[in-house]
Amino acid sequence: DQQVKQNSPSLSVQEGRISILNCDYTNSMFDYFLWYKKYPAEGPTFLISISSIKDKNEDGRFTVFLNKSAKHLSLHIVPSQPGDSAVYFCAASALDSNYQLIWGAGTKLIIKP
Amino acid sequence: DVKVTQSSRYLVKRTGEKVFLECVQDMDHENMFWYRQDPGLGLRLIYFSYDVKMKEKGDIPEGYSVSREKKERFSLILESASTNQTSMYLCASRPGGVQDTQYFGPGTRLTVL
Numbered sequence: 001d002q003q004v005k006q007n008s009p010s011l012s013v014q015e016g017r018i019s020i021l022n023c024d025y026t027n028s029m030f031d032y033f034l035w036y037k038k039y040p041a042e043g044p045t046f047l048i049s050i051s052s053i054k055d056k057n058e059d060g061r062f063t064v065f066l067n068k069s070a071k072h073l074s075l076h077i078v079p080s081q082p083g084d085s086a087v088y089f090c091a092a093s094a095l096d097s098n099y100q101l102i103w104g105a106g107t108k109l110i111i112k113p
Numbered sequence: 114d115v116k117v118t119q120s121s122r123y124l125v126k127r128t129g130e131k132v133f134l135e136c137v138q139d140m141d142h143e144n145m146f147w148y149r150q151d152p153g154l155g156l157r158l159i160y161f162s163y164d165v166k167m168k169e170k171g172d173i174p175e176g177y178s179v180s181r182e183k184k185e186r187f188s189l190i191l192e193s194a195s196t197n198q199t200s201m202y203l204c205a206s207r208p209g210g211v212q213d214t215q216y217f218g219p220g221t222r223l224t225v226l
Contacts, residue, residue, distance in 0.1 A: 103157070
C-alpha cells in the first residue's frame with residue numbers, strides 16, 4: 001500500500017505557463033515533505049521542502065503548498081521553463097520512522113516550447 | 114559541492130553472480146542509503162547506515178546485504194543476483210540532521226540476465 005501517491009505519471013505544460021504537480025499521502029504522522037527533481041541518467045536532486053507547521057513555502061519559481069486536512073501537497077512552477085522538464089518525486093517523512101523518506105512514484109513533466 | 118559517486122553507471126550480470134555496488138561520498142556525512150528505483154514504484158529503501166559498521170534494514174532488504182567499513186564508503190551486495198533485481202540502484206548520503214537533505218549519486222543501472 002503506497003503511503004505517498006503521485007497519481008499523474010506525466011504532465012505536459014506550455015513554456016511560460018504554470019506547472020502544478022500533485023501528491024497525496026495517507027499517513028497522518030508525516031510531518032516533513034520534500035520534492036526532488038530527476039533528469040535522465042542522473043540521481044534525484046533536492047528542490048524544495050515544507051514542514052507540517054507551514055502551509056506554503058516558496059523558493060524562486062517554485063512553491064509548495066500543503067493541505068494537511070486533505071493530506072495533499074502540490075508543487076507550483078511559475079513560469080515553466082524547458083529546463084524544468086524532468087521527473088518530479090514527492091517524498092514524506094515522520095519522526096516515528098526516524099525521518100526515513102517515503103517516496104511517490106514520480107511525475108514526468110514535459111515543457112513544450 | 115557534495116559529491117556522491119557510484120562505481121558503475123551500467124552493469125550487466127548473470128543470474129547467481131555475486132554483485133558489488135560501491136558508493137563513496139566526500140562530505141563526511143553520517144548517514145548513507147541504498148535505494149532501488151523501478152517504474153511506477155518510486156524509490157524504495159533497501160538499507161541505510163547511520164554510522165561506520167552500523168546498518169539498518171529498509172523496506173526491501175531481502176536478497177541484499179551492505180557493508181560500511183569506512184565513513185565515506187557504503188557498499189551494496191547482491192549475494193546471488195536474480196532477474197527481479199534488475200533495476201536502477203541509487204546511493205544517497207545525508208548529514209547528521211534527520212531533516213537534512215539527501216544527496217544522491219548518479220545511479221547504477223543493473224541488468225541481471
